Amino acid sequence: MGNIRNIGIITAGGDCGGLNAVVRGAAKMAESKGIGAYVIPNGYAGLYNLVDFEKLTSLHGSRSEDIKSIRAGSEAGHSRVKISKIKDDNKYKRIVEGLKKFNIDGLVISGGDDTGSVVVDLHENGIPVVHAPKTMDLDLQTYSVGGDSTINKIATILEDLKTTGRTHNRIMVMEVFGRYAGHTAFRGGIAADADCILIPEVPVDFNAVYSHIKENYMRRILLILSFV
Secondary structure, eight states, X not given: OOSOSEEEEEEOSSOOTTHHHHHXXXXXXXXXXXOEEEEOOSHHHHHHTGGGOSOOEEOOGGGGGGSOTTSOSOTTOOOOOOGGGSSOTTHHHHHHHHHHHTTOOEEEEEEOHHHHHHHHHHHHTTOOEEEEEBOTTOOSXXXXXXXXXXXXXXXXXXXXXXXXXXXXXXXXXXXXXXXXXXXXXXXXXXXXXXXXXXXXXXXXXXXXXXHHHHHHHHHHHHHHHTTO
């Protein structure tokens, strides 16, 4: 990224656990390298309107300590604005002017699929940028910000649902997000000992699913009856 004096930190897309850790971590790393770090608020909407801002929040020194990595969401704020969709022929020139106004030489952006496409647009328009992949679906890379917290949350909720299933002799079906990838369903299901896990990468034989679920269901019913 060449000679960087200051960086701007942006979080975009859906909120998730780990984003505040990205903001804090990027700020701490920048400080260790003698580089200033500033939050550009509200995602790409903030980046587009940067030229109109009067000031930015610096994450130098103790200010970054106020950002708690364990807290979900992003204290930088988000928006669903996609730069390429903004009806302004001079939008990239406007962004460059905003960055120059605050002496920002490069960006660290954390977001998912849509954010990644905007990162490419910014790079192609001469704006130095680094992407910290953030997608709870884990459909960008084998690991991304938000993935771990998502899998743990899925496992916890699935484990809680089991009590209702056992109490009322029900078969519980839980649908989780993952876009076109089955990582969250597979890993969360494994962690909570799900009886059956369906993922888009593997074709489903519903006859086999029915037989498997029926066998497990009847076994548990008979186990309950043995206590009566």
